[in-house]
Amino acid sequence: MKNKNIQLLLFCRILTNFMDSFYVFATIWYVKEVTDSPIYIGIVGFVTAVPTFLQLFFGPFIDNAPKKFLLLLSMGVQGVIFLILAILYDVGSLPIFLLLFLIFCATLFAELSYPTENALVPDLVEERDLPQINSIFTFTYSGINLIAAGASGIIIALVDIGTIFRINAGVFLLSFLLLRLFLRLPFIENWKKSTDVTSFFSNYKKELVQGFTYVRSLHTLKRLLGIFILVNLLVCISLGLLPILSTSPQAYGYWSAAISAGTLTGGLLSSLLSRFRLRTALVWLYAIAGGCWIGSVLLSNHIFLLSLIFFSIAWAAIGASGVILQTTLQVNLSPEFRGRGLTLVMAILGSVTPIGLFSAGILATLLSPIILMTLSGISLIFVAVYYAVNPIFNKLTTMDQPFEHGYLEA
Structure with missing residues (x-):
């Protein structure tokens, strides 16, 4: 990869992702x-998740x-x-509410x-090189998240949050300087007339x-989607429970690393499931996810390393199910509605994430986080049972074969 612009963008992405x-x-x-x-921990999760949802509306500004x-x-x-x-x-x-407001603003611009x-x-590479470049950026993003999740807990245990803020300020200002001086586009960019911003939202x-x-x-597909939204809500609630459940920043970092490792592994292995019937794959994935999830919770106060392994396996199954749904x-x-259907799914899932994280803070004031995490695992097993016994899913073929024929006039 000899393209200096791409090298610079990738270098800045590595720095800023960390x-x-x-x-x-x-x-x-x-x-x-x-x-x-x-509740405050739930609010932090909500504040950092909402900008990801708002990213759906950045299109006209970027264009x-x-x-x-x-x-x-x-x-x-x-x-x-x-x-x-x-x-x-x-x-x-630095009062808490000012901290949360500024973090929200920082996250919003990060999502931009x-x-x-x-x-x-x-616009910077040849079309034939685009798949390779996209793969490098995607893998880099996933790999950095995995490394940073594990390292964060250790670093937070060694330095205070003020040091983290100072380092962040230096890195982002350095990235600004590098992009300002060395990102040389092979074309001239100009502001376009933003006459279509209002029409975009309409x-x-x-x-x-x-x-x-x-x-x-x-x-059938709407039921598959409904179940996936429910599962997404459950796992987002569980994500919000992890910092409440953790007794040290290192432990929270290890939980986060287990999630990243599992999700990355599940995404890589999901293609191996293409030869199985969709119903069979989903039943086994959610049964494995639920069983390993419960095992992880039960072992969390006894054999922590084994608990992390079980948790990572659960997330590998969840990650694979996400790729299958996509x-x-x-x-x-249908091609006429594919964009609109995927936009709807992105909007729903994007809104579920902050709701789940905020709900975790409220629920943790009512029930023990251990009980809530166990209930999430049991719910995943119920999802597997639902797929297994509901006759509506009998017609599901492999995931690369269509089973719906619904059509509406555009």
């Missing part, structure tokens, strides 16, 4: 130590603004925010950089309604 993981982790643990409140400008804006604003946070922390004037990069990369709402109407007409949607949605 910092993203560190500051989110540090904020969650800082709020836990200061407030010792599950109309120069991509380099947006990348510089993302890096520069984040650098300034973390510099402000570091100063406020050092002078002892990812789709901007994705939109810029095709069309977006229209497409969501059309997507909902279309998916609702698909007898493939199933792509195969079964």
Whole structure:
């Protein structure tokens, strides 16, 4: 890969991905130590998850603004925010709500950089090289998340959150400087007339309604999707419970690393399931996920390493089921409605994540996190049983074969 622009973008992504993981982790643990409140921990999860959902609406801004400008804006604003946070922390004037507001702003601008990069990369490489470049960026993102998840707990145990903020400020301002000086695009970017921003939101709402109407007409697929949304809500609640359950930042880091390792493994192995009937694959995946999940919870206070292994296996099964659902949607949605259907799914899943994380904080005030985690594992087993006994899923073939024929006029 000799393209210097791509090398620079990849280098900056590596730096900033590490910092993203560190500051989110540090904020969650800082709020836990200061407030010792599950509700506040749930609020942190909500605040850091909402920008991911809002990313769905960045499209018209990315299309109309120069991509380099947006990348510089993302890096520069984040650098300034973390510099402000570091100063406020050092002078002892950083109330929780101000911290959460500034972290929300930083996360929002962080989410702006990812789709901007994705939109810029095709303009910087030959079309034949695009699959390889995309694969490198995706693998780098997943690999960094895995490494950063494990390292975050150790680092937070050694330094305070003020140090994390100072390091973040330096890294983001360095990335701003590197992109400003060395990102040399082979074309001139100009601002476009943003006459279509209003129409974008109007069309977006229209497409969501059309997507909902279309998916609702698909007898079997809508049930598959409903179950997956339920599972996504359960695992998001569990994600919010992990910092409450953890007794040290290292333990929380190990839980997070287990999730990243499992999800990455499940995604890589999901293609091996293509020869099995979809129903069989889902029954086994959720049975394995539920069994390993419960085993992990029961072992968490006794054999922690084995508990992490079971938890990682559970997440591998969940990750594989996510890839299966994506493939199933792509195969079964008609070409006329594929974009609208996938947009609907992204919007629903994006909204479920902050709801689940916030709900975790509230539920943890009512029940023990161990009980809640166990209930999540039991629910996954019930999902496997539902797939096994419900006759509506009898007609499911392999995941690359369509089974729906619903159609509506666009």
